[in-house]
Amino acid sequence: MSGASELRLHCAARSSCVAPVRHALRAFLEALGFDARSLDDVTTAAGEALANAVEHAYGTESARDAGVELLARFDGDRLAVDVADRGSFKKRPPLPGRGFGLRIVRAVARQIRIETADGTRVKMQFPGPYQKR
Amino acid sequence: MSGASELRLHCAARSSCVAPVRHALRAFLEALGFDARSLDDVTTAAGEALANAVEHAYGTESARDAGVELLARFDGDRLAVDVADRGSFKKRPPLPGRGFGLRIVRAVARQIRIETADGTRVKMQFPGPYQKR
Amino acid sequence: MNGDDGIQRIRLTGELEISRKREIRDAFGIVPGAKAALVDLAEVTYADSTALTELLRFCVTAQRDGIPIAVVIRTQQFARLVQYAGLANAFRIFEEPGEALAYLNECVDA
Amino acid sequence: MNGDDGIQRIRLTGELEISRKREIRDAFGIVPGAKAALVDLAEVTYADSTALTELLRFCVTAQRDGIPIAVVIRTQQFARLVQYAGLANAFRIFEEPGEALAYLNECVDA
Numbered sequence A, B: 001m002s003g004a005s006e007l008r009l010h011c012a013a014r015s016s017c018v019a020p021v022r023h024a025l026r027a028f029l030e031a032l033g034f035d036a037r038s039l040d041d042v043t044t045a046a047g048e049a050l051a052n053a054v055e056h057a058y059g060t061e062s063a064r065d066a067g068v069e070l071l072a073r074f075d076g077d078r079l080a081v082d083v084a085d086r087g088s089f090k091k092r093p094p095l096p097g098r099g100f101g102l103r104i105v106r107a108v109a110r111q112i113r114i115e116t117a118d119g120t121r122v123k124m125q126f127p128g129p130y131q132k133r
Numbered sequence C, D: 001m002n003g004d005d006g007i008q009r010i011r012l013t014g015e016l017e018i019s020r021k022r023e024i025r026d027a028f029g030i031v032p033g034a035k036a037a038l039v040d041l042a043e044v045t046y047a048d049s050t051a052l053t054e055l056l057r058f059c060v061t062a063q064r065d066g067i068p069i070a071v072v073i074r075t076q077q078f079a080r081l082v083q084y085a086g087l088a089n090a091f092r093i094f095e096e097p098g099e100a101l102a103y104l105n106e107c108v109d110a
Ligand SMILES: Nc1ncnc2c1ncn2[C@@H]1O[C@H](COP(=O)(O)OP(=O)(O)O)[C@@H](O)[C@H]1O
Pocket: A048, A052, A053, A054, A055, A056, A057, A058, A085, A087, A088, A089, A090, A091, A092, A098, A099, A100, A101, A102, A103, A120
């Protein structure tokens, strides 16, 4: 027994997988006693990062099986959520009327870092306090 | 990205915590694509082990804060679920009309081992295949 | 008693688990004058051994007092839980309240 | 068109997210003859940027064509999403369909 709580979920990078992973994250945070606003914000941000992995990471259908991983870690104080894929980050100028995903993540998270050395890893930290009990 | 999926949830050993932890386990398994029967069986077994930690592990109210931990691990093939507390296992003859908890766990799990060296750890393994997709 | 047929109705819904132990126990009691009891758990979405223990306690007491009991269970999780606990023959289980009532009426008339 | 007031109704419910992208896109289209459109998202329980992108595309096109749009959003998650995306002023948002309709009727009459 370590005291920290962790959720690590590995799934195929398909659009049908995003909602179930998001629901699992929500239920995980609910079990930790997070308040409604935090539940919404954290799952919203994670949902955007997951959707990006599904939309942008992989060039071919079969490559999607390399998957996407959600990692949420709560040490009783700070919540960190990573979303990682094995694809390649697509640096490009934002299309008009798009590009809301990362903007939303930035609005919600206290800190976001995107590592693109080996696939893409979006590392988010969320401001506390978030627990209701 | 490791490929394996894991849920580790640490909560106070109170009866109000059992359902949220069970719901988180269910959502975790749903995200992994488990079928309805497996979802029911695994959460039923885990629910019994969690309830036992709440009911039997700790002698005093304040000791409950040492908590209970659920650990579920799926490697794409085998599912293992541990429920651990920091209390003391109570060996005693079964009361009449009670003692259903561990019997239910045994009926569901392919294998169960109870370690009582340092608190109680109920280690359950579940038979596969459990995934619908 | 919810009807004038002498059959007491007990109805519980949702998740019957450890955090509702007291409520479950309080719900399971025979009212004076009841000739039989229908335990309607059709809308229970999840049950654990806490619920089973209270249900069994109730059924044993009632049967000792000669009061027939019928239990309605519809959820598969709950039906399997009863099997896993080895209680499939400890009380009469029905899937429909109508069937349970017919059974109890027969018991009461006999 | 669901009424005879010339106001088109578009209603989506549940979780508006990436797996429903196609359905969301298909729902957002102005029917011939519509003088205004009411986008009723009151019963959306969750929305992501996929939904926002489609909604924005629809509103921009409609406004270019001089067709007033009113969007009903009630869920807090969705309302905050719009804020986070910086779209609070991109379309008219109402909490009640009645208010949205009143606004559109005014636009159409004016
Ligand atoms: N996981 C990822 N893999 C590859 N590229 C990504 C990933 N996440 C984001 N990007 C890149 O960052 C851009 C901005 O993402 P975002 O703000 O979510 O907007 P949108 O998805 O609408 O383009 C994407 O268009 C894409 O080029």
